Amino acid sequence: MLSVIVFLPLLGAVVMALTPGSRVTLFRWIAAIFSGIDLALSLVLFFSFNHAASGLQFVERVNWVALPNVGVSYFLGVDGLNLPLVVLTTLLTFLAVLASWQIELRTKEYFLLLLVLETGVIGVFTAMDFFLFFLFWEVELIPMYLLIGIWGGPRREYAAIKFVVYTLAGSALMLVGILALYFNATPHTFDMVALAHQQYTPAFASLVFLFLFAGFAVKLPVFPFHTWLPDAHVQAPTAVSVLLAGVLLKMGGYGMLRVLVGMLPDATREWGWLLVILAIIGVLYGACVSMVQTDLKSMVAYSSVSHMGYVLLGVASLTAISLNGAAMQLFSHGLITGMLFLLVGVLYEKAHTRQIPEFGGIAKRMPWLAVLFVMGGLASLGLPGMSGFVAEFTVFIGSYPAWPVYTILACAAIVITAGYLLWMLQRIFFGDFNPRWDHLPDIHGVEVVPLVTLMALIIVVGVYPSIVTDVINNGVAPLVPHGVAAQASGLASVAGFWRMP
Numbered sequence: 001m002l003s004v005i006v007f008l009p010l011l012g013a014v015v016m017a018l019t020p021g022s023r024v025t026l027f028r029w030i031a032a033i034f035s036g037i038d039l040a041l042s043l044v045l046f047f048s049f050n051h052a053a054s055g056l057q058f059v060e061r062v063n064w065v066a067l068p069n070v071g072v073s074y075f076l077g078v079d080g081l082n083l084p085l086v087v088l089t090t091l092l093t094f095l096a097v098l099a100s101w102q103i104e105l106r107t108k109e110y111f112l113l114l115l116v117l118e119t120g121v122i123g124v125f126t127a128m129d130f131f132l133f134f135l136f137w138e139v140e141l142i143p144m145y146l147l148i149g150i151w152g153g154p155r156r157e158y159a160a161i162k163f164v165v166y167t168l169a170g171s172a173l174m175l176v177g178i179l180a181l182y183f184n185a186t187p188h189t190f191d192m193v194a195l196a197h198q199q200y201t202p203a204f205a206s207l208v209f210l211f212l213f214a215g216f217a218v219k220l221p222v223f224p225f226h227t228w229l230p231d232a233h234v235q236a237p238t239a240v241s242v243l244l245a246g247v248l249l250k251m252g253g254y255g256m257l258r259v260l261v262g263m264l265p266d267a268t269r270e271w272g273w274l275l276v277i278l279a280i281i282g283v284l285y286g287a288c289v290s291m292v293q294t295d296l297k298s299m300v301a302y303s304s305v306s307h308m309g310y311v312l313l314g315v316a317s318l319t320a321i322s323l324n325g326a327a328m329q330l331f332s333h334g335l336i337t338g339m340l341f342l343l344v345g346v347l348y349e350k351a352h353t354r355q356i357p358e359f360g361g362i363a364k365r366m367p368w369l370a371v372l373f374v375m376g377g378l379a380s381l382g383l384p385g386m387s388g389f390v391a392e393f394t395v396f397i398g399s400y401p402a403w404p405v406y407t408i409l410a411c412a413a414i415v416i417t418a419g420y421l422l423w424m425l426q427r428i429f430f431g432d433f434n435p436r437w438d439h440l441p442d443i444h445g446v447e448v449v450p451l452v453t454l455m456a457l458i459i460v461v462g463v464y465p466s467i468v469t470d471v472i473n474n475g476v477a478p479l480v481p482h483g484v485a486a487q488a489s490g491l492a493s494v495a496g497f498w499r500m501p
Contacts (some may be wrong), residue, residue, distance in 0.1 A: 001045060002058050002076040005086065006122050008038045009093070009115040016112045024107045031097045031111035035118065039090040045078065046087050051470050054477045055079060056128065056193070064132075071182070071189035075129040080475025081257055082125040084331045084468055085250055089125065091457075092246040092338050093118040095450035096239035099342055102349070103151070103237075110151060113143040114239070121247050125254060130178045130190035134171075140248065141167055144240070152235040159228075159235035166218050166228040174215025174255075177208045181263070196263045202270070209267035212259055213275075220252030222312060223282040226305045233301035238345025241297070245304050246338035250330045253311040257327060261315060261479050268318060275316035276406045282309030284409065287416035291423075296347070296354040299424060300340045303380065306413060307333050313403070313410055314395045320476060322398030327472045329391035332461065336388055339376045339454040343369070346447055347428075350440050356424055361433030365440045370429040372443075372451050377421040379458045382414055386462035390469075 012034025016027055049057060056077030065072040078086060096114060103110050120143070123136030141164065149160035181195050182188055184204065189195065200208070218225045229249075233241050260268050268275075286306025293299035307329070314326025346369065348354050363370035379386040382393075392414070400407045443451070461468055 001041065002060050002078065002126055005038055005041050005045065005090070006076070006119060006126060008041070009034055009118040009122075013112045013115040013119075016108060016115070019108075022108065024104065027108045027111050028097070028101060031115060032094070034115060035090070035094040035097050038118070039087075039094045042087045042090040046083060046471070049078070049083055049471060049474075051474060054474055059128075061128075064129075069187060071185075071187060071191065072131045073129050073191065074132065075191065076126045076132075077128045078126060079478075080471045080473060081327055082254065082475070083471055084327070085125045085247070085254060085334075086122055088250070088331055088334045089118060089121050089247045091453075092242055092334065095338070095342070095453060096242050098446055099242065099345065099450050100237070100239040101446055105151060110147070113147050114243075117143040117147070117243060121243075121251065124251050128192045130182065130192055130195070132190075133192070134175060134178060137174075137251070138171060140251075141171075144244065144248065147240045148232060148236045151237045151240070154235075155231070156235045159231040162228045163232045166225065170215040170218030170225070173211045177211030177215070180204070180208045180211070192258070192263070198263075200264070200267075202266065205264050205267040206270055209260060209264050209271060212264075213256070213271070216252040216255040216260070217278075218252070219255070220249060220308050220311065221305065222252075222278050222308075223285055223305065226282070226286075229305060230298055230301040233304075233341075234295060234297050238341060238348070241301075241341040241345070242338045245301070245341060246334040249304060249308060250334060253308065253315075253326065253330045256312070256315045257323065257475075257479070261318065261323065265318070265479070268315070272316045272318065272402075275312055276403050279309045279312035279316055280406050280409050282306065282312065283413045284309075284416070287413045287420065291416060291420040293420075294356050296356055296424070296428075297341070297344050298354075299356070299420065300337065300344060303340075303417070303420075304333070304337055306417065307337070307380075309413075310392055310395045310410065313399050313406070317395075317399035317402040317407075319398045319402055320479075322395055322402070323476045323479060324469065324472055325391055325394030325396075325398050327476065328387075328394055328465075328469060331468060331472075332387035332391040332458075335454050335458050335461070336376065336379045336386075339372075339451060339458070340380060342450050342454070343373050343376055346443055346451070347373075351437065356427050359428040359434060359437065361429070361431050362437045362440060363429040364433050365437055366429075366442045368448075369443045372455060373429065374425055375455055375458075377425050379455075379462075381418045381421050384462070385459065387458045387465070388462075390462055390465040394469075 016030050059077040061075045064074040120140030127133040145160050145164050286302050290299045290302040311326045311329050314322040379388050382388045
């Protein structure tokens with residue numbers, strides 16, 4: 001089933017490429033059908049997952065490279081770390097297709113690239129062989145570059161090239177770390193499970209950690225490697241921004257959990273002081289810079305820098321609860337930021353501007369959009385009853401025992417987050433009505449479906465978090481004996497805390 005989920009979107013891209021003519025409606029439906037079937041299969045996978053069993057499930061493994069002693073295999077598997085991200089990827093891709101229904105420029109190529117991008121990202125999350133992992137990691141770069149460079153805004157070429165340069169630089173450093181692990185293993189292997197059980201000298205592990213962290217930090221992104229993100233978001237079309245923030249950033253956080261914590265826990269603990277400093281800088285810096293943005297899309301982009309800092313804080317703390325919180329934040333942020341970028345896109349399509357000061361009182365003309373925008377903003381600032389609260393609260397209670405002062409500083413960022421989000425909502429939707437927007441229509445039709453779907457999931461996970469946390473616990477459990485044995489009891493406590501009676 002995993003191979004089908006990974007390569008079904010690629011099959012859809014091939015079908016689209018072989019379809020002659022320029023029938024725009026047909027290409028839209030091909031993309032919707034293939035991404036929709038992939039979403040359905042990922043949900044079957046999610047609900048078929050055995051919560052009681054730890055370790056990888058639905059494993060597919062065959063010898064790939066027949067040369068002796070090469071150690072490359074086609075190895076796929078899912079556990080609690082990557083299964084929620086697979087579902088998130090298929091969900092956001094399907095919703096991105098629906099959100100792109102009005103695309104007219106080179107429709108065939110646009111939807112084809114979206115499907116190729118989906119295959120690349122799902123491949124990263126499911127690959128358990130480092131060679132395959134790196135291959136998929138690079139595959140997603142090409143469609144994202146083209147999607148920004150062709151369908152983006154006025155400075156799309158600059159943003160696309162900057163994205164490629166940063167990502168390739170991070171990938172090159174990550175590849176050095178991967179090859180170091182490969183050649184250090186006896187026998188040589190790219191098997192990520194086998195590498196997690198290797199013994200490494202402190203000096204070797206510490207050096208390899210830095211190379212791998214650099215690659216993951218660019219993708220997360222971690223301050224000061226974040227500067228490509230606002231440019232890419234502002235210039236990218238709406239659906240591409242949804243996928244960029246919703247799933248591509250999660251590749252960095254997933255890599256930190258799977259590789260740094262899973263394979264190099266001692267080095268992660270040794271460099272924890274650096275990780276936590278970068279985490280708090282990212283949280284506070286992203287929130288403060290979001291406060292002064294006048295472009296609505298840029299504000300949401302910088303808020304992602306802030307919220308991804310919570311993931312790094314959870315990783316740096318190396319407790320079972322904080323790791324659960326970091327994994328939950330990856331999933332929750334994908335839902336929330338995906339919804340926010342869709343909302344920004346809908347507003348821009350109708351008003352043809354994203355400048356916050358130009359609006360005012362438009363809730364009078366767009367009440368349903370205002371309701372969804374308010375709910376999305378409240379979810380982003382961590383209102384109880386929504387998924388953002390579950391993720392951030394778990395990170396905080398897990399990080400406080402390890403880094404009490406830094407955790408308090410991270411909590412303080414919530415006040416800034418509430419400030420810029422509520423101020424934005426007040427300036428756009430409330431206050432004196434600007435007559436310039438008297439013609440604006442409210443949301444309707446197909447544009448409502450992605451927004452309501454994401455809002456419903458945010459509330460469901462916020463009210464009944466164990467539907468996700470029970471799965472995530474399964475993925476965090478194997479990390480506990482490797483690096484956080486002293487916190488093993490916390491694993492059970494966080495599972496019980498979020499489970500409804």
